[in-house]
Amino acid sequence: MENTRPTDKKVWFITGASRGFGLELTRLLLEKGYRVAATTRKLANLVLAAGRESDRFLPLETDIVNEDSVRDALAKTVAKFGTLDVVVNNAGYGQFGYVEEISDALVRKEFDVNFFGTLNVIRHALPYMRAQGSGHIFNLSSMAGFTGFPGSGIYCASKFAVSGLSESLRDELADFGIRVTCVKPGNFRTDFLADSMRFEDSAIPAYAEKREAFHMLLKKMNHQQIGDPVRGAEIILSVSEMAAPPLHLFLGPDAYKVASRQIRKIQADMESIEPVAIDTNYPE
Numbered sequence: 001m002e003n004t005r006p007t008d009k010k011v012w013f014i015t016g017a018s019r020g021f022g023l024e025l026t027r028l029l030l031e032k033g034y035r036v037a038a039t040t041r042k043l044a045n046l047v048l049a050a051g052r053e054s055d056r057f058l059p060l061e062t063d064i065v066n067e068d069s070v071r072d073a074l075a076k077t078v079a080k081f082g083t084l085d086v087v088v089n090n091a092g093y094g095q096f097g098y099v100e101e102i103s104d105a106l107v108r109k110e111f112d113v114n115f116f117g118t119l120n121v122i123r124h125a126l127p128y129m130r131a132q133g134s135g136h137i138f139n140l141s142s143m144a145g146f147t148g149f150p151g152s153g154i155y156c157a158s159k160f161a162v163s164g165l166s167e168s169l170r171d172e173l174a175d176f177g178i179r180v181t182c183v184k185p186g187n188f189r190t191d192f193l194a195d196s197m198r199f200e201d202s203a204i205p206a207y208a209e210k211r212e213a214f215h216m217l218l219k220k221m222n223h224q225q226i227g228d229p230v231r232g233a234e235i236i237l238s239v240s241e242m243a244a245p246p247l248h249l250f251l252g253p254d255a256y257k258v259a260s261r262q263i264r265k266i267q268a269d270m271e272s273i274e275p276v277a278i279d280t281n282y283p284e
Helices: 019-033 043-050 069-079 105-133 153-176 204-222 229-240 253-277
Strands: 011-014 036-041 057-061 086-089 135-140 180-185 248-251
Touching: 011 069, 019 036, 019 043, 019 135, 019 180, 019 229, 019 248, 036 043, 036 069, 043 057, 043 180, 069 105, 086 105, 105 153, 105 180, 135 153, 135 229, 153 180, 180 253, 204 248, 229 248
Parallel strands: 011 036, 011 086, 036 057, 086 135, 135 180, 180 248
Antiparallel strands: none
16 A cells, blocks of 8 residues: 555545445545545454454444444544545445235345434544534445346335435535435446345235246346445545535446436326316415
8 A cells, every 4th residue: 555644635434334335435545545444344354355453444344323323433443544535335235025925024124224324323433523613524325226127125225215305414414514315226236136135025926927037037137236335435434525516326228228217207297297286275
């Protein structure tokens, strides 16, 4: 790694950093001289992928579902680097399957990681950012957090929750100099479809044909996605340096296509029923 003075670059805190976007972003930032605290559930995996602790790198074994673990990780980050400039809530996984076939336990676990884990990090990072009057939070949602897909209802719901949280946070935090960007990637060539998926825990015969086709689609897509995660990480870094970063960051041509189609659908629905739907006020 290049030898850069530790005081001339922002401090980043990245969750889920042992693979995928988190790992590529960690590698990119270290290469460019930033200071990075990176979390993972298994420290050995992160050290193997990104390196051991150094003056600019703090690998941390952290359970984002556990508030004490999150609080400790952030305290160690500030103790080592003196500040906390950018938080990237990247950790998460995909709970796939048709909604009726997924148990309550699996649904709650998905939300514990994808939503409540993100919320834990935000709540414990904000006191540091408010005190210094600056900061930038990147929440990793998905294009599936803007439009629903069959066979992905629970995953989509968790990512919609992240998107909604991000929208509210943007307005709540603006007066403190803290910016929020909700990242909605399309399909990127990471190990997500190999290592970060879970499936339904029951099988209802009525969904058998759809389920099999969906599983085959995911298998076919694995490691064939059009998106380059390194390029995605570079874009996130560039957005972090903008004076007025966007709240909504759709990443990839497929994400833009999906979002544009969804916006048109919503507009069409609104216009089709507008004369009836707006007639709700008490008579004057």
